[in-house]
Amino acid sequence: MASYNNFKTNIYKYSWFMCLGHLGVIIGIACISIFLKYFMQNIGIPKTYPHYGEFTDFVTVPFALTFLEWPNFWTLIFLTILGLGSLNILVIQLFSLLTSLYDEYENLRDIKKHALFGTVAILLVTSILFCSNHGIFFFETLSKFSAITQVILNLLLLLVVLWVYGRERFQRDVYFMISQTYSTWMVFVVRFVAPLFLISGVIIGFILSVVSLLFHNDTLASGIVFLFITIIFFLLAWCLIPLYCIIKIKATVGKIGIRLKRCVRPTDWYPADPEYKQSYEERFSTTDMSHQLTIVSEEENN
Structure with a gap:
């Protein structure tokens, strides 16, 4: 999420906060899962019950909490943990996707609001199936x-x-x-x-x-079908990474060895803000800032 922070943000401190926050949410979800497991066993619901995972998170847990003392208190804690976990995943994945698009297609930076709401709308429509x-x-x-x-x-x-x-x-x-x-x-x-x-x-x-x-x-047959479908979607998503690598390699010039070296070396990783960029240039050499282009040029000359 560095793209949405001030350049001088104390990332060292906030990294600890984020890690501890993640850990707290995970421990909370784990405690709920253990509580739910024993509750369902006590009332006679087998673990192989359909939709055991996601279904029980939203239906069975609130029902189970009514058997405890101060049910409203525990329900509030449960919904808070569930909301934090969902919001965490939603924000990180959504903005990671959008930031990648903004970095790859700079023209989208001028319509960030439209891109954000458009992406959310598409996800909302496709989620109806689920x-x-x-x-x-x-x-x-x-x-x-x-x-x-x-x-x-x-x-x-x-x-x-x-x-x-x-x-x-x-x-x-x-x-x-x-x-x-x-x-x-x-x-x-x-x-x-x-x-x-x-x-x-x-x-x-x-x-x-x-x-x-x-x-x-x-049934075992249904399990095999869903496993097959999942693996297909899983592999299709990951096939985009080597496809992107091939496109980048073809977009460069030179022999295949030089192309690979050019694509796997850091290039122009410096602050985007002009003020900090100038300070960065004064402190470090320009050669180090454009590491990839400099080395590849020397190799081509040799």
């Missing part, structure tokens, strides 16, 4: 792989920032923004340790999703 009796199955099926997609995107983000752009540039830029050093050991954790957990999460999540789709439906 509110139908059959659409809830597709929603539940696709949602099982959405978390996997988010984890893979996080992995790609770590790759771009800390490996392609580089640890030293990242720490240097953070210091330039907030005059505070981003510790090397923290970068080490994010660079080496975090990817191991993310990769493990992708593998475990994929296995659990497949097992859930195959054995937690009314």
Whole structure:
């Protein structure tokens, strides 16, 4: 969400706030899931009940909370946690999508409001399908792989920032923004340790999703059908990434090796604001700011 912050925003402090906030929402949802599981077992509803996941979040939990003391209090907490979790996902994913479009197609920046409301309108229309009796199955099926997609995107983000752009540039830029050093050991954790957990999460999540789709439906055949449909949508979405890479490689000039080097090196990553850009140029060399173009030009000359 850096595109919507002031350049001098203390991202170091707010990163901790965001992480703790995410953790609090996740713990709250986990507590609700555990409570719901034991409640449904006590009243005799099996875990294989249709729409067990999303259906119970909105219907069964409020019903279960009426059996507790101070039901209004617990209902308010439940709705708050559910709203924060939904709003978190909605805002981050929506603005990540829009920011990517603004960066790729600069002409959209002049009609940001229209692009925002247009995107929301399209999503509202397409979501009608998931509110139908059959659409809830597709929603539940696709949602099982959405978390996997988010984890893979996080992995790609770590790759771009800390490996392609580089640890030293990242720490240097953070210091330039907030005059505070981003510790090397923290970068080490994010660079080496975090990817191991993310990769493990992708593998475990994929296995659990497949097992859930195959054995937690009314019949094994329906589970196989929904699994097949989900994998198709899952793979189609990810096929756009290598397709985009191919388009970018074809748009460059030179031999294939030079094209690849040009496309995987950072280029012109500097502040957009003219004042901060000038200060950045004065502190760091122009060669480092245009790292990719300089090196590729030298290779072409050789």
